[in-house]
Amino acid sequence: xxxxxxxxxxxxxxxxxxxxxxxxxxxxxxxxxxxxxxxxxxxxxxxxxxxxxxxxxxxxxxxxxxxxxxxxxxxxxxxxxxxxxxxxxxxxxxxxxxxxxxxxxxxxxxxxxxxxxxxxxxxxxxxxxxxxxxxxxxxxxxxxxxxxxxxxxxxxxxxxxxx
Amino acid sequence: xxxxxxxxxxxxxxxxxxxxxxxxxxxxxxxxxxxxxxxxxxxxxxxxxxxxxxxxxxxxxxxxxxxxxxxxxxxxxxxxxxxxxxxxxxxxxxxxxxxxxxx
Amino acid sequence: xxxxxxxxxxxxxxxxxxxxxxxxxxxxxxxxxxxxxxxxxxxxxxxxxxxxxxxxxxxxxxxxxxxxxxxxxxxxxxxxxxxxxxxxxxxxxxxxxxxxxxxxxxxxxxxxxxxxxxxxxxxxxxxxxxxxxxxxxxxxxxxxxxxxxxxxxxxxxxxxxxxxxxxxxxxxxxxxxxxxxxxxxxxxxxxxxxxxxxxxxxxxxxxxxxxxxxxxxxxxxxxxxxxxxxxxxxxxxxxxxxxxxxxxxxxxxxxxxxxxxxxxxxxxxxxxxxxxxxxxxxxxxxxxxxxxxxxxxxxxxxxxxxxxxxxxxxxxxxxxxxxxxxxxxxxxxxxxxx
Numbered sequence: 001x002x003x004x005x006x007x008x009x010x011x012x013x014x015x016x017x018x019x020x021x022x023x024x025x026x027x028x029x030x031x032x033x034x035x036x037x038x039x040x041x042x043x044x045x046x047x048x049x050x051x052x053x054x055x056x057x058x059x060x061x062x063x064x065x066x067x068x069x070x071x072x073x074x075x076x077x078x079x080x081x082x083x084x085x086x087x088x089x090x091x092x093x094x095x096x097x098x099x100x101x102x103x104x105x106x107x108x109x110x111x112x113x114x115x116x117x118x119x120x121x122x123x124x125x126x127x128x129x130x131x132x133x134x135x136x137x138x139x140x141x142x143x144x145x146x147x148x149x150x151x152x153x154x155x156x157x158x159x160x161x162x163x
Numbered sequence: 164x165x166x167x168x169x170x171x172x173x174x175x176x177x178x179x180x181x182x183x184x185x186x187x188x189x190x191x192x193x194x195x196x197x198x199x200x201x202x203x204x205x206x207x208x209x210x211x212x213x214x215x216x217x218x219x220x221x222x223x224x225x226x227x228x229x230x231x232x233x234x235x236x237x238x239x240x241x242x243x244x245x246x247x248x249x250x251x252x253x254x255x256x257x258x259x260x261x262x263x264x265x266x
Numbered sequence: 267x268x269x270x271x272x273x274x275x276x277x278x279x280x281x282x283x284x285x286x287x288x289x290x291x292x293x294x295x296x297x298x299x300x301x302x303x304x305x306x307x308x309x310x311x312x313x314x315x316x317x318x319x320x321x322x323x324x325x326x327x328x329x330x331x332x333x334x335x336x337x338x339x340x341x342x343x344x345x346x347x348x349x350x351x352x353x354x355x356x357x358x359x360x361x362x363x364x365x366x367x368x369x370x371x372x373x374x375x376x377x378x379x380x381x382x383x384x385x386x387x388x389x390x391x392x393x394x395x396x397x398x399x400x401x402x403x404x405x406x407x408x409x410x411x412x413x414x415x416x417x418x419x420x421x422x423x424x425x426x427x428x429x430x431x432x433x434x435x436x437x438x439x440x441x442x443x444x445x446x447x448x449x450x451x452x453x454x455x456x457x458x459x460x461x462x463x464x465x466x467x468x469x470x471x472x473x474x475x476x477x478x479x480x481x482x483x484x485x486x487x488x489x490x491x492x493x494x495x496x497x498x499x500x501x502x503x504x505x506x507x508x509x510x511x512x513x514x515x516x517x518x519x520x521x522x523x524x525x526x527x528x529x530x531x532x533x534x535x536x537x538x539x540x541x542x543x544x545x546x547x548x549x550x551x552x553x554x555x556x557x558x559x560x561x562x563x564x565x566x567x568x569x570x571x572x573x574x575x576x577x578x579x580x581x582x583x584x585x586x587x588x589x590x591x592x593x594x595x596x597x598x599x600x601x602x603x604x
Contacts, residue, residue: 003269007166014174015178018201021194021197021201026342028342035395044174045208048212051379057207058391059387062395063388063395075247076250090188093187132226158247159248
């Protein structure tokens with residue numbers, strides 16, 4: 001019972017700010033609303049007993065990506081244009097497509113008989129993830145570090161002022 | 164009533180739909196990137212929920228979610244660098260006003 | 267009904283932590299800062315209010331409370347109000363994982379989370395958002411610039427902080443603070459197993475733990491915007507930076523958040539490197555409080571010794587100095603541990 005109450009609170013905390021993000025006209029409000037949405041997702045991860053992923057979610061999403069988005073909004077002066085129309089003319093079509101996809105996905109996911117398993121997750125999340133990264137998924141680990149390096153250098157080069 | 168797999172799947176489907184609506188209807192490039200981040204969060208919830216309820220022996224879902232978080236950070240960095248470069252040259256970040264390469 | 271009791275316990279723990287920190291940490295800390303800085307500058311510090319000036323902070327708080335709460339004309343009121351709240355909440359949440367010592371048969375800690383150190387670093391990175399929003403919502407170019415500078419300084423020093431914390435994590439094999447203190451017990455004279463002396467490993471581990479300790483303190487000072495890293499709030503440069511427009515209680519809340527975070531950093535350094543509550547003779551909690559205040563004294567001492575670093579010097583120190591040093595430390599630790 002308590003778990004269901006917490007789940008509902010976290011789901012509302014995730015979905016309502018997400019709705020604000022995609023509909024509000026004030027961009028800084030939108031970026032601010034991303035943060036409770038990310039924190040709600042963190043809570044859902046903790047409820048799913050994925051503590052390491054929850055910690056990384058706060059650290060990277062709420063602590064780095066949200067900051068990056070806020071920086072760029074403030075530097076491109078998108079936040080002061082309350083009178084500038086922020087939504088293009090595809091609103092109705094977008095609503096139909098997005099709504100239709102959400103409903104179709106939801107129905108399909110709920111109706112599929114997934115093979116539930118009654119096992120339990122490994123006790124120490126961090127140790128298990130570390131082992132998995134260095135034994136089973138080492139290729140993904142190395143390639144994602146290469147992608148990080150490439151995007152670091154690329155972002156620096158692209159955003160640099162022409163000398 | 165217990166919290167089951169279906170609850171998480173419905174939440175992630177709704178979040179995915181909201182992100183898609185943001186991508187399709189916004190004019191500002193940064194707002195479109197915010198919609199992309201929402202969609203990536205929805206897939207992360209999905210993966211971790213499946214790991215917990217369908218395949219809890221290994222942690223493949225967690226590993227996949229961590230790789231997605233890493234790649235989302237990379238893609239946000241490069242995308243926002245592109246937005247900054249476009250703003251510096253064209254003085255606008257609205258995607259329907261960036262028409263230099265249209266015929 | 268267990269979940270209800272858990273929420274109640276968590277709320278009570280939160281209230282206890284907040285009152286302890288607001289009363290002891292911030293008030294005593296501010297008083298100590300003024301007294302100690304006075305003594306280091308051959309003057310006396312506060313002496314009038316209360317015996318030896320002890321009630322000075324109470325007087326300051328009353329003064330701040332009765333100041334007018336001004337919101338600038340074109341400022342975004344919601345963001346303007348939320349920013350100091352976020353700073354305080356993130357700064358205080360960092361205290362959840364710091365263990366004080368054994369009392370009544372169990373370790374006194376708000377919650378011994380098994381990803382404790384990851385949580386601590388995440389709370390440090392949440393303050394950056396509060397700083398950015400505070401700087402932007404004041405509708406003032408000095409605040410905005412101060413906010414940008416402070417945010418870039420804080421995110422630059424998160425990486426050396428995380429790398430310095432990696433060394434005790436690798437030596438202890440756990441992210442939980444209670445676990446890291448656990449491996450530091452016993453030893454020569456009761457202090458031999460502190461991580462700064464090499465922990466339960468031979469003495470040559472100090473080649474990584476002492477630089478890690480220094481790096482942690484440096485990055486901690488930069489994270490909480492203390493001198494010599496306080497360019498964002500230097501009065502002579504930016505008119506108090508991102509909190510130029512904050513008056514009264516909101517200003518006090520920003521300061522409270524910074525003080526809580528700096529005490530939390532000192533507490534975490536005591537837990538990670540100086541053995542937590544272990545030591546010969548005195549009970550555990552007394553040792554922890556002694557170490558905490560010793561490190562706070564070191565932070566204040568550094569404040570009045572070094573001149574302020576310029577922003578580019580600051581960022582160069584982080585990216586070109588501390589980050590490579592941190593990587594080398596982690597590599598050497600891994601090699602030494604095998």
